[in-house]
Amino acid sequence: MPELPEVETVMRGLLPVMVGNKIRTVKLHRKDLRIPFPLKMQEKLKNIEITALTRRAKYILVHFKDGKILAIHLGMSGRVLIVPPEDKYDLQKHDHMVIGFHDGAKVIYNDPRRFGMIFILNDDELETHKAFAHLGPEPLGNNFSSSYLKETLKNKKTSIKQALLDQRVVVGVGNIYACEALFMAGISPEMIAGDLKGKKAQLLVECIRDVLTRAIEAGGSTLKDFAHADGELGYFQHSFSVYNREKQACQGCNCDIDKTGGVQRITQSGRSTFYCPKKQK
DNA sequence: AGTGTCGCCTGAATGC
DNA sequence: TGCATTCAGGCGACAC
Numbered sequence: 001m002p003e004l005p006e007v008e009t010v011m012r013g014l015l016p017v018m019v020g021n022k023i024r025t026v027k028l029h030r031k032d033l034r035i036p037f038p039l040k041m042q043e044k045l046k047n048i049e050i051t052a053l054t055r056r057a058k059y060i061l062v063h064f065k066d067g068k069i070l071a072i073h074l075g076m077s078g079r080v081l082i083v084p085p086e087d088k089y090d091l092q093k094h095d096h097m098v099i100g101f102h103d104g105a106k107v108i109y110n111d112p113r114r115f116g117m118i119f120i121l122n123d124d125e126l127e128t129h130k131a132f133a134h135l136g137p138e139p140l141g142n143n144f145s146s147s148y149l150k151e152t153l154k155n156k157k158t159s160i161k162q163a164l165l166d167q168r169v170v171v172g173v174g175n176i177y178a179c180e181a182l183f184m185a186g187i188s189p190e191m192i193a194g195d196l197k198g199k200k201a202q203l204l205v206e207c208i209r210d211v212l213t214r215a216i217e218a219g220g221s222t223l224k225d226f227a228h229a230d231g232e233l234g235y236f237q238h239s240f241s242v243y244n245r246e247k248q249a250c251q252g253c254n255c256d257i258d259k260t261g262g263v264q265r266i267t268q269s270g271r272s273t274f275y276c277p278k279k280q281k
Numbered sequence: 282a283g284t285g286t287c288g289c290c291t292g293a294a295t296g297c
Numbered sequence: 298t299g300c301a302t303t304c305a306g307g308c309g310a311c312a313c
Contacts (some may be wrong), residue, residue, distance in 0.1 A: 001305080001307080003307095034290090034309090058307080073291095074293080074307095075306090075308085076290085076291095076306055076308095077290085077291080077292090077306095094291085095288090112291050112292070113290045113305090113306090114291085115289070115290065115307060115308080117307095117308090118308095155283095156283085156284095156286080157283080158283085158285090162284090167307090167308085174306080174307070175306065175307090183304085217295085219303060269284095269285065269286075270286075270306085271306065272304090272305080
């Protein structure tokens with residue numbers, strides 16, 4: 001499931017195809033994903049130079065020369081496939097949007113579960129648009145610090161795991177990397193968020209950064225239905241320390257699995273949390 | 282306001 | 298074997 005590193009990877013994969021290019025056609029094969037596709041999408045976007053691609057939280061932002069921005073969120077199961085100019089392509093199930101470019105390349109958005117979102121906004125709305133107005137800082141940016149995190153979590157009674165998933169606190173961290181970062185920091189996922197203090201806060205910030213940075217370097221993870229932007233399915237093999245490793249040894253584990261039971265799985269607010277009770281207290 | 286729960290959605294995995 | 302159920306989770310809507 002695409003979290004920050006996967007979205008960053010897809011965005012980087014799209015860069016060479018899209019920047020400097022112009023859209024020729026936008027073909028939609030249904031009227032909506034999670035929300036309706038933008039009205040008259042092709043008319044709005046065609047023949048305008050794409051000047052840049054950026055990422056904010058888990059959104060890919062396609063910047064057009066006239067100030068419009070196409071925002072793409074992959075949801076749970078969204079994939080992006082690039083079809084090179086000369087290649088033939090047969091439409092696949094769940095290919096909901098096909099963008100054709102002037103040079104003949106195609107970018108295909110495929111999303112079985114349709115939790116994704118695609119919408120258009122203007123570049124002066126980036127701070128105020130409903131989707132972005134309440135987003136917290138980028139975890140890899142300068143505004144995400146231990147003092148910020150402590151101040152933000154102060155008096156919060158929810159668990160630290162839940163707090164990390166709250167995009168008002170910090171963006172881009174999903175279920176997988178929340179589990180991984182807490183494991184790395186040796187913090188129990190059930191700890192009350194407001195109790196995060198001192199060196200633990202600094203450590204957690206560093207671990208979130210580290211986990212995300214290493215995942216970006218690995219090119220994102222390939223969990224189930226995620227594909228690299230260049231279409232090489234399963235290209236990345238990313239291994240996790242605790243995520244999806246119930247009853248197995250955590251990374252660097254030296255305890256007796258038969259006695260400890262290995263990685264534990266609990267449910268917090270309906271979401272699976274994986275952790276090592278021995279290392280995360 | 283802060284916190285928790287639900288629903289959206291399909292396909293893989295599991296249960297009977 | 299085959300059908301039904303459960304689970305996966307980002308995020309907005311909603312309830313309390």
